[in-house]
Amino acid sequence: MKIGSLSLSSNIFLAPLAGITDKAFREICQSYSAGYCETEMVSAKALTFGDKKSFELMEISDNNHPCGIQIFGNEPDIMAQGAKFAEKYNADVIDINMGCPAPKVANNGCGSALMKNPKLCGEIVRAVKGAVDIPVTVKIRKGFDDENINAVEVAKICAENGADAIIVHGRTRQQYYSGQCDLDIIKQVKNSVSVPVIGNGDVKDIKSAEKMFSYTNCDGIMVARAALGAPWIFKILNEYFQNGIIIQEPSKEDKLNIMIKHIEQICKYKGEHMGILQSRKHMSWYLKGFKGAAAFRNDAGRVTSLEEMHRLVEKVLEKQ
Ligand SMILES: Cc1cc2nc3c(=O)[nH]c(=O)nc-3n(C[C@H](O)[C@H](O)[C@H](O)COP(=O)(O)O)c2cc1C
Known part of the structure; x- marks a missing residue:
């Protein structure tokens, strides 16, 4: 599959995980054929302040491509500046975080809180897109809470403003990481935009991955928690979906x-x-x-x- 101009060898991706998807973890997942991976979220504002730790989070080793850098923030011009730094750090893609539920992020109007303001989501995508020459994606949720389920609206606005792919985690911010992941919302997003849609949430084995692909018709999937202590999951899924072979877990x-x-x-x-x-x-x-x-x-x-x-x-x- 492709994200903008970027061709990927597999449509099974490692999701960003704060404090976990560092260089070493991304490398090992890619050695088991994860088709794409991302850094954890990096504060665009912190980058503009020259924060050393934030720059360290963006380091990508030579054998760790394709790799996106995920940025978060809520000011279009700051996000554009952050994206420029990320591009200089050899990101293959800029991913915009519109899903983080953590109070320290969402209470500042960033991450999942952006979904409460679809117009601002569009402005951020447009600003970032205009600042870099690499593909730009967004990672959204189902919505903010049960009363505000607007993944389709946000996805459409992001695509209209230049997003090259939409990653959808089928839970609301209110759900954090528990409860059921809603495959219907991923399917609805897939049916409403023409850019690739990556489904995310509760993919943990061949069966759940097959369901994500067949039910939602998504173009790719992102695996997060099921890769913890099991980076070989990407090989298991790729062997099945690319070659029809079922391989066992390592001994x-x-x-x-x-x-x-x-x-x-x-x-x-x-x-x-x-x-x-x-x-x-x-x-x-x-x-x-x-x-x-x-x-x-x-x-x-x-x-x-x-x-x-x-x-x-x-x-x-x-x-x-
Ligand atoms: C500990 C932890 C850290 C996470 N950090 C990020 C992050 O930095 N950026 C992001 O977009 N999502 C983050 N997520 C969300 C995951 O990428 C993913 O959307 C979510 O875990 C659902 O996928 P899963 O069911 O495969 O785990 C995080 C999730 C967890 C559990």
Whole structure:
């Protein structure tokens, strides 16, 4: 599939996840054939202030393309400036966050709160589109709450103002990440715009991905939580949808080897101390489903070095 001028080898994407989809995680998901990935959301305003941490979030390694940079904010000119910085950081796409439910974002009129003002959504897309030469996408929700379900209206305005694709998470802001993802709203968006529509929400295996594709007729899907501790999900889905082959999950030993590789890469980028602290949650996700997982996941929360991680892996393997 294509997003604007960008051709992608697969229409199964890794979704942006704050604090999670860093360079190391994106690389490992792409090594399992995720067709596209994104940074976590970056504040456009913080970029205009020269905030170092925000610039770090935009770093993309050479073997991590195609990769979009997601920006958030609610002022068209600031968003345009933020997009220019992102383009300089080698983004393949600028994605505009119109879905974040977090109070610190939505209470400032950004993220999901933008959906309360469709006209402003259009103005932001137009400003960003005019500022960069790369494709621009928006990631929206079903609506703000049950009384304001307007994904179709927002998608149309964004497309009219130049959005090259629309990503739809089928939940309202009120739902955050719980309750049912509404496939009907994704289908309605697909039927009302001519640009590609990417369906998002609760895709966790072949069955749920098949349902997302067949029910909504979407052009691509984005996987978020199901990739945690399971970056191979992209290979499983791609083998099925591209080649009709059902492959099994990796063995337990292979899973642990993938985890080690992932965590070593985090430590390479962030230094061992910071890297290990940030890896604890990943360890815990990888260890799901292992014999004795509850105790081992607890242990993972206390690991302080790569050496300790290797010792934990040996202990886990002995118990299987
Ligand atoms: C911890 C966490 C962080 C997230 N961070 C972002 C983000 O930075 N930008 C964004 O557009 N969506 C973010 N999301 C939403 C996901 O991209 C996705 O839309 C949502 O989790 C639904 O997909 P899933 O059912 O596959 O998990 C986040 C979700 C979670 C759980």
